[in-house]
Structures are given as C-alpha cells and as structure tokens.
Amino acid sequence: MHKKIVICIALTTLLLTGCWDQIEIEDILQVGAIGIDKYVPAAEDNKSINDKQPIEEEIEKNLFIYTFAFPELNIEELSNIVISSVGDSLYSIGRSLTNRTNHEMIYGHLRVVVLNSDVAKDERAFREILDEVEDHEFISRRVILLMTDEAAADIINVNPEINPIVGRFISEMFSRKDRSPRAQRGDISSILGDIHESGNALIPKIISGEKDVKISGAGVINNYEFIGWLDELDTTQVMIFRGDADIVGTRIPDYKGVNIPIDVQYKKSKLKLVESEDNIKIVAEIQAEGDIKRASFEGKVDTLNPDVVKDIEKTACDTVKKQMESAIDNVQKEFKTDVLNIDRFLRRYHYDLWEEVRGDWDEIFPNIDIEVDVNLKIRRVGLAR
Amino acid sequence: MGLWEDLFGKQKQNIIKNKETAVNKSLDKNLEIIREMLVDCSDVVYREITIGCDDKFKAALIYVDGLVDKHLINDFVVENLMIYSRITPPSTKTIKKELSTIIKDKNLAVMEMKEVENIEAAVFDVLSADTILILDNYEKIISIGSKGWAGRSISQPETEAVIRGPKEGFVETLRFNTALIRRRIRDTRLKFKPYKIGRRSKTDVCIAYIEDIVNKDVLKEVKRRLETIDIDAIIDSGYVEQLIEDNWKSFFPQIKSTERPDVISAELYEGKVAIIVDNSPFVLVVPTTFNSMMQSAEDYYERWGIATFIRMLRYLGVLLSLYAPALYIAITAFHPEMLPIKLSMSIAANRAGVPFPSVLEAIIMELALEILREAGVRLPGPIGATIGIVGGLVVGQAAVEAGIVGPIMVIVVAVTAISSFAIPSYNLAIGFRLLRFLLILASAVLGLYGVMLGTLIILTNLCSLKSFGVPYLSPFTSYVKQSSDLKDTFVKAPFIGLGVRNTVSDKNQRKRMNDIRDEDFNEEEGS
Numbered sequence: 001m002h003k004k005i006v007i008c009i010a011l012t013t014l015l016l017t018g019c020w021d022q023i024e025i026e027d028i029l030q031v032g033a034i035g036i037d038k039y040v041p042a043a044e045d046n047k048s049i050n051d052k053q054p055i056e057e058e059i060e061k062n063l064f065i066y067t068f069a070f071p072e073l074n075i076e077e078l079s080n081i082v083i084s085s086v087g088d089s090l091y092s093i094g095r096s097l098t099n100r101t102n103h104e105m106i107y108g109h110l111r112v113v114v115l116n117s118d119v120a121k122d123e124r125a126f127r128e129i130l131d132e133v134e135d136h137e138f139i140s141r142r143v144i145l146l147m148t149d150e151a152a153a154d155i156i157n158v159n160p161e162i163n164p165i166v167g168r169f170i171s172e173m174f175s176r177k178d179r180s181p182r183a184q185r186g187d188i189s190s191i192l193g194d195i196h197e198s199g200n201a202l203i204p205k206i207i208s209g210e211k212d213v214k215i216s217g218a219g220v221i222n223n224y225e226f227i228g229w230l231d232e233l234d235t236t237q238v239m240i241f242r243g244d245a246d247i248v249g250t251r252i253p254d255y256k257g258v259n260i261p262i263d264v265q266y267k268k269s270k271l272k273l274v275e276s277e278d279n280i281k282i283v284a285e286i287q288a289e290g291d292i293k294r295a296s297f298e299g300k301v302d303t304l305n306p307d308v309v310k311d312i313e314k315t316a317c318d319t320v321k322k323q324m325e326s327a328i329d330n331v332q333k334e335f336k337t338d339v340l341n342i343d344r345f346l347r348r349y350h351y352d353l354w355e356e357v358r359g360d361w362d363e364i365f366p367n368i369d370i371e372v373d374v375n376l377k378i379r380r381v382g383l384a385r
Numbered sequence: 386m387g388l389w390e391d392l393f394g395k396q397k398q399n400i401i402k403n404k405e406t407a408v409n410k411s412l413d414k415n416l417e418i419i420r421e422m423l424v425d426c427s428d429v430v431y432r433e434i435t436i437g438c439d440d441k442f443k444a445a446l447i448y449v450d451g452l453v454d455k456h457l458i459n460d461f462v463v464e465n466l467m468i469y470s471r472i473t474p475p476s477t478k479t480i481k482k483e484l485s486t487i488i489k490d491k492n493l494a495v496m497e498m499k500e501v502e503n504i505e506a507a508v509f510d511v512l513s514a515d516t517i518l519i520l521d522n523y524e525k526i527i528s529i530g531s532k533g534w535a536g537r538s539i540s541q542p543e544t545e546a547v548i549r550g551p552k553e554g555f556v557e558t559l560r561f562n563t564a565l566i567r568r569r570i571r572d573t574r575l576k577f578k579p580y581k582i583g584r585r586s587k588t589d590v591c592i593a594y595i596e597d598i599v600n601k602d603v604l605k606e607v608k609r610r611l612e613t614i615d616i617d618a619i620i621d622s623g624y625v626e627q628l629i630e631d632n633w634k635s636f637f638p639q640i641k642s643t644e645r646p647d648v649i650s651a652e653l654y655e656g657k658v659a660i661i662v663d664n665s666p667f668v669l670v671v672p673t674t675f676n677s678m679m680q681s682a683e684d685y686y687e688r689w690g691i692a693t694f695i696r697m698l699r700y701l702g703v704l705l706s707l708y709a710p711a712l713y714i715a716i717t718a719f720h721p722e723m724l725p726i727k728l729s730m731s732i733a734a735n736r737a738g739v740p741f742p743s744v745l746e747a748i749i750m751e752l753a754l755e756i757l758r759e760a761g762v763r764l765p766g767p768i769g770a771t772i773g774i775v776g777g778l779v780v781g782q783a784a785v786e787a788g789i790v791g792p793i794m795v796i797v798v799a800v801t802a803i804s805s806f807a808i809p810s811y812n813l814a815i816g817f818r819l820l821r822f823l824l825i826l827a828s829a830v831l832g833l834y835g836v837m838l839g840t841l842i843i844l845t846n847l848c849s850l851k852s853f854g855v856p857y858l859s860p861f862t863s864y865v866k867q868s869s870d871l872k873d874t875f876v877k878a879p880f881i882g883l884g885v886r887n888t889v890s891d892k893n894q895r896k897r898m899n900d901i902r903d904e905d906f907n908e909e910e911g912s
Contacts, residue, residue, distance in 0.1 A: 022719055023718065024718055024736065025732055026733045026739070028733075073737040074734055074737075106721065108721060109729060111726070168726060
C-alpha cells in the first residue's frame with residue numbers, strides 16, 4: 001500500500017515538473033538581434049510589417065515596429081532573415097508573429113537590442129521596453145543594448161561583410177578586449193545597474209554604414225529619458241574618468257614639430273573628495289602607462305633620452321587632462337547628468353554628505369568642482385618582437 | 386502427446402537419487418551392473434583381460450573414449466598387466482591372495498591411483514575421464530587417473546589483450562587454470578578448494594584463495610552461496626556468477642570475470658576469492674567493486690603517470706558512453722540556449738533537412754550500431770572488420786547524405802561506441818549499453834531534468850549494491866574506513882605508494898612491501 005502511494009507521488013511530481021517544452025533545434029528561430037522603432041503610419045501600406053488592415057480597436061496598440069533578425073539555417077553561406085511587425089510590446093508582437101511564422105521564436109541567443117532614439121525619448125516607452133527585456137526569462141544579461149538616431153531596422157538590416165549575422169557581429173565587437181572606449185560597455189546588466197541606481201546611464205550609439213556598422217559615442221539617459229548624444233571623444237574621456245577604459249590611443253599633435261602617437265593603458269581611476277566650505281570638490285587621480293609608437297621622429301626627438309621622455313610624459317598628461325576637462329565640462333553644463341558616477345562614489349564613501357545632497361543632486365551636480373589629476377608614465381619607447 | 390496432455394497432464398518429477406551399490410566380488414557381476422548403468426553409452430570402452438601366465442586372473446578396464454590418455458593406459462597399465470606379468474611371473478601361490486596389492490603397488494606405473502568402494506563412485510570416475518580397473522575376487526575398484534583429452538592450448542586472451550604483460554590466458558580445463566595460478570603464487574597458503582556443482586553435470590568448481598590474506602567473511606559467504614546452488618548443470622562460469630550474485634535486478638555486474646591468470650593472482654594477493662569453473666576460461670573474482678572493474682592489468686605494469694591518465698580517460702569513456710546521446714537530445718530538443726551560439730547554429734543547420742526528431746534519430750542510429758556490433762561478433766574475423774567499415778563508414782555516410790540523420794548524430798553515436806570500448810570490463814560496458822537507452826528515453830521525455838533523474842536512479846542503484854558484503858562503490862563511499870584505498874582509483878599511486886593491500890584483505894596482513902631502497906640509487910660515493 002505504502003509502496004503504491006510513494007509511486008503515485010513520485011510519478012505525479014515527475015510528470016508535473018518535467019520539461020515538457022520539447023522543440024527540435026531546427027524548428028526554432030534563434031533571434032539574434034532586435035531593433036525597436038517608433039511606429040509612424042505610412043501613407044502607403046507597408047507589406048513587410050503587415051499593417052495592411054489594422055483592426056480599428058487595435059490601432060492604439062501600434063506603437064512600435066519591432067524588427068527581428070535571425071540567421072538562416074545554412075552552413076555554407078551565413079545570412080540573416082529579417083521580420084518586422086507592429087505592436088506595443090515584445091510579448092504581444094511575439095504572439096502575433098505566431099500567425100506569421102512556422103517556427104517558434106526563442107530569445108536564448110539574443111545578442112543585441114537596438115533602440116531608436118525617438119523610442120528612448122518617451123520615458124514610459126523606454127521604461128516598458130527595459131522592463132520587458134530585463135524580465136524576459138530567456139534574454140541573457142549579456143545582451144548588448146544600443147541606441148541609434150537612424151531607424152533601428154536599418155541597423156538590423158545591415159549585413160556586415162565580415163560576418164553577415166549582425167547580432168553576432170556587434171556582440172563580438174563589444175567582447176573585444178582591445179576595443180577603443182569610444183563607446184561605453186553595452187551589456188544590459190551594467191546599463192540596467194546604472195539606470196536602476198540613479199536613472200542616468202550612457203547607452204552606446206551605433207551608426208550604420210553600407211556594409212558594416214560602427215559603435216561610437218553614447219546616448220545620455222537622464223531619468224529614463226534620452227536627452228542627447230555624447231560624442232565619441234567625450235565618451236572616451238568619461239570612460240577613462242570612470243575607470244572603464246583600457247587601451248586608448250592618444251597623440252601629442254605638435255611636440256617640437258612632430259606628431260607623437262602614444263598607446264596609453266589606463267590602470268586606475270580613483271576619486272577623492274576634497275573638503276571645502278562652499279562647494280563639493282572631487283579630484284580624480286588617473287594612472288596610466290604609455291608606449292610611444294614611433295621611434296626616429298626625423299631626428300627631432302630623441303626618445304632614448306630620459307629627460308625628453310619625461311617632457312613628453314608631462315605634455316601627454318596635459319593633453320589628456322585638457323581633453324578630459326572639456327569632456328567633463330560638457331557633461332556638467334550641457335547634459336547636466338551625472339554619468340560620471342560621482343553619486344555612486346559619494347554614496348559609497350561619503351554617506352553623510354550624500355544624505356545632504358541626494359535630494360537635489362541633479363541641481364548640485366552641474367556646479368561641483370571636478371579636478372583631474374593625470375599621472376601618465378611612459379614605460380616603453382618602441383617594442384620589438 | 387497432445388497439447389491438452391502437454392499443458393494439463395500430470396507431471397512427475399523424476400528426482401535423481403544417490404544410491405550406493407557395494408562392489409561385488411565377482412567381476413562379471415560388477416561388469417553387468419556397470420553395463421546396465423552405461424547402457425547405450427557408445428563412448429564407453431570395456432576391455433577384459435587376463436593376468437598371469439596361466440590366465441587365471443581376470444580383470445576389466447573401463448574408460449570413456451576420447452577423454453583418457455590412451456598412451457598412458459596402453460603403455461603403463463595394459464602393457465604392464467598383460468606382458469610384464471607374464472615375463473616376470475611371481476608364483477601363482479604368492480599372488481593368489483595379494484594380487485590386488487601387487488598390482489597397485491608394484492605393477493601399475495601410473496601416478497594417480499585410488500580405490501573406490503562403490504560402483505556409482507567408480508562410474509563417476511569413468512565419466513570424469515579416469516580409467517577403472519576391476520579385478521575379480523576383490524571388493525574394491527581401482528581408479529586410475531588418466532585424464533587426457535584434447536583441449537585448447539594456452540593462448541592470448543582475446544578480450545583482455547595488453548601491450549605489456551603476460552600473454553597467456555586461461556583455458557577450458559580447470560587443472561591447467563589452477564596450474565597457471567599456482568605458477569604465480571608459490572605459497573603453501575594458496576588453497577584450491579574443490580566443489581562439484583550440478584546434479585547431472587557434476588561440474589568441477591574450485592575456489593582459490595590465499596589463506597591468511599583472504600577476507601574471512603567473504604570466503605565464508607562464497608562457500609555458503611556455492612553450497613546453495615542446486616541446478617542440474619553448470620555450463621559456464623556465467624551460470625555460477627548469476628546464481629551467486631547479490632542483486633540480479635541490477636544492470637551492473639557484481640562479479641568480475643577475467644581470462645588473465647595475472648589478474649587473478651593479483652586479486653588473490655589483494656585478499657579476494659577466485660572461483661574457477663571447469664569448462665570455462667573465465668574465472669570469477671569476488672568481492673568486486675566498480676573501481677576494480679575499471680582497472681586493467683596493464684595499469685600496474687606501466688609507470689604510474691600514464692596509468693593515472695588512462696584511468697581518468699576510462700572514467701571519461703564511461704561518462705561519454707552513458708550520456709553522449711542523451712545529452713545531445715536534451716540540449717538540442719529542450720535547451721538549445723545552453724549551446725554556444727555558433728555551435729547551436731551549426732547543429733540547427735545540419736539538422737535542417739532531417740525528417741525525424743532527434744530522439745528517433747538517436748534511437749535509429751544506436752540500434753543500427755548495436756546490430757552492427759552484434760553482427761560483428763557473429764561474423765568470422767576478416768569479414769567482421771569489413772562489416773565494421775561498410776556499416777560504420779559507408780552506411781553512416783550514406784545516411785547523412787540521404788538526409789536521414791544529421792552528421793552530428795553520427796559523431797555522437799561513433800563517440801559513444803568508441804568510448805564504450807574504452808571500458809576494460811566487457812560486462813560492465815554492456816551494462817552501460819542498456820542504461821544508455823534508458824537515459825535516451827528519459828531525456829526524450831523530460832530533457833535535462835530526465836537525464837538528472839536517470840542519473841540519480843543509477844547512482845542510487847550503484848550505492849545500494851554490494852558484492853559479497855563489500856559496497857560496490859567503495860572506496861568512494863566510505864572514506865573513514867577505506868580512505869587508503871583511494872590511492873588506487875582515479876589516481877594510481879606510484880608503485881612505492883602501493884605498499885599496503887586494500888582494505889578488503891585481512892587486517893593483519895595489510896603490509897606487502899617495505900621500502901628499503903637507498904634514498905637515491907644514483908647517489909655518488911662520498912658525496
């Protein structure tokens with residue numbers, strides 16, 4: 001008797017908890033990239049997104065165009081298939097696409113989500129999309145979130161020559177170790193971390209070319225709203241300031257009449273609060289190592305002379321410092337948005353002060369003093385291999 | 386006999402009764418009784434002779450043709466009795482009363498000889514390839530050991546070939562097998578205890594052990610279990626194995642069988658018991674653990690580093706042969722997001738034209754492989770290899786090109802098959818063969834969850850198994866008592882580290898090696 005009961009219980013638990021979602025690997029569409037655009041009813045019907053005869057009651061649902069890219073199942077030739085549809089959310093579009101595709105869409109291998117800047121300008125829409133992406137059970141936290149001022153669908157439609165699978169192409173670009181920090185890290189977990197903390201974040205910007213795409217600069221998000229583009233040079237400086245940059249190519253344009261390229265490796269960026277009566281003053285100590293990439297300089301500069309190298313070091317420090325100060329100025333005055341993560345620093349290390357300023361940090365931030373102390377050492381003057 | 390009678394008719398169980406008939410004084414009467422017992426046995430040879438100059442004494446020899454060494458009987462029994470007794474005849478007077486003694490002690494030039502007192506025993510001796518000599522006017526029968534049948538000569542064991550190590554294997558004759566073991570253990574404490582099992586077959590079974598090293602509990606249990614066997618015939622040691630194993634429901638063999646005398650000797654030195662069955666070249670060893678099934682003789686003959694590496698490879702082989710197809714199904718059909726994207730795309734693209742779900746694909750390929758394997762065993766050597774190539778390569782390639790199965794599935798199945806041959810013990814490998822199908826079904830229904838459930842069931846079963854009182858998974862399961870046995874599991878310690886027997890052996894005989902070498906053989910004088 002007991003045996004029977006145990007077997008019954010075991011069987012029910014077994015059959016109620018199993019994975020009953022078997023679907024063969026070739027019968028799924030492994031969505032690699034999603035582009036999200038704002039929907040604007042076009043004059044003529046757009047067949048590719050199937051909005052030919054929208055139902056009256058559902059017209060209000062037509063907020064966004066979602067564009068999905070998934071690789072075609074073909075070993076010899078890599079190519080993308082692109083489908084677009086109109087709707088108000090990933091979920092509802094996924095549902096309506098079940099009547100347009102014979103395969104199930106799986107987001108387990110989603111790599112890239114591209115947002116059009118118009119979508120991000122709408123706070124509610126931006127929040128909804130982020131929430132959906134964050135909550136989706138299949139979407140990985142390593143998905144790259146990008147913004148563009150072109151149509152997101154155009155980006156998705158690019159077939160880069162190097163690797164035509166655009167999602168994989170972009171995500172592999174971001175995973176390059178030696179990537180220049182002209183766009184910030186794009187993985188959604190770090191962006192969501194920033195946004196949830198303060199409502200502010202930088203989202204890398206992507207622009208399309210004919211046969212490739214380029215990531216450069218960043219969109220500034222202030223309180224869940226897109227407010228403008230930070231250009232690539234400023235982005236680089238912000239990344240250095242935050243300690244997220246690794247290798248940056250710098251040059252001293254006119255040092256004794258020659259152009260000196262320096263490969264700079266940023267090691268550390270440390271913030272310090274300097275007590276002063278009237279204003280908050282932050283000092284950023286930035287440590288870096290450089291590597292001069294040219295050798296002879298037409299005889300004008302002798303890089304084997306330590307004094308010359310010291311002098312180059314000093315000039316390089318000044319150059320970097322100047323660039324950074326201008327970038328910080330830009331962030332403070334133009335965007336008035338703390339993407340430098342100073343709020344995080346204050347909250348972690350100077351909580352008392354933070355308690356005082358947290359209420360109106362948005363007003364205080366543009367006016368605080370930020371000083372940069374660059375400590376760049378030239379370690380190598382020419383490598384041989 | 387009609388079907389009705391066959392199904393419902395009364396059954397009479399004829400039980401063989403052991404009777405004992407005393408040997409008669411009269412030769413004729415004895416012969417009559419024996420002839421009656423062995424009626425219609427055309428292989429039995431009777432030879433009646435007379436002994437002495439005046440042909441006064443009659444005698445008869447009986448043996449089974451084909452089993453006995455005829456040279457021995459002719460040259461040293463018949464010749465002595467018939468010819469030499471006439472050349473140098475003792476006087477009739479003296480031999481009259483002591484004929485039997487003279488024959489036994491002075492006339493028959495053979496080593497093995499004994500006397501039996503009842504006819505049944507004598508007939509049994511005849512059937513066991515001895516020759517019996519019946520004398521007139523004598524109440525005993527002389528049984529002359531004359532075993533000498535044609536058998537397979539000692540050759541290399543085919544199932545357990547090694548590159549380095551002895552190349553001789555057991556044969557079908559029990560005596561040769563005990564000799565092979567005795568040659569490796571010249572110790573008075575090596576015992577061969579004989580049993581006769583099988584009501585009709587009366588098969589010789591012999592348990593071998595080293596008296597002071599053996600685990601006494603195991604020895605007692607082996608004897609007890611052998612005595613409980615009540616069957617009409619034992620054809621092979623496989624019969625004995627299945628009749629004395631602990632759990633017949635399990636897929637795992639709990640008794641190791643081997644063709645190699647060096648393995649048996651090594652196991653005896655480890656305190657285990659060997660069971661040798663006549664007519665079978667496979668000798669059983671108890672108690673057996675999973676770990677000992679994963680060892681090969683060669684591990685001990687080569688250096689420890691490579692032995693360790695190969696052992697780990699074998700365990701990897703076990704995992705692959707058990708899990709490869711199940712994991713393939715679970716991941717492709719349930720959890721494609723677990724694969725790296727490039728691999729997932731290439732699998733999907735490869736499977737795009739395949740009409741079957743991956744489960745069916747796996748089952749088709751696995752069954753095809755099993756059929757190939759079975760066919761390969763049946764086919765004669767050279768053709769077997771051809772079938773392997775035709776079946777494996779040609780059919781596999783054609784199936785892929787025809788789009789019936791995906792190329793990845795072929796790889797998975799091939800890897801499975803190859804890894805199952807990496808398991809040194811054949812009977813363990815065939816256990817995994819069956820379990821693989823169970824796991825395929827489990828993963829087909831429940832995905833990875835099913836694979837995990839299957840694993841749990843297998844592990845539970847493994848943990849609950851015992852072989853003659855020793856846990857099957859030891860020493861992995863009992864670190865307290867058997868931690869020292871871990872030196873010879875995944876890792877095979879350097880030889881000098883194996884100075885202690887494993888914990889199955891008798892507690893007082895653990896130490897087997899003293900390290901009295903110099904610290905460094907190459908040390909220079911005076912340095």
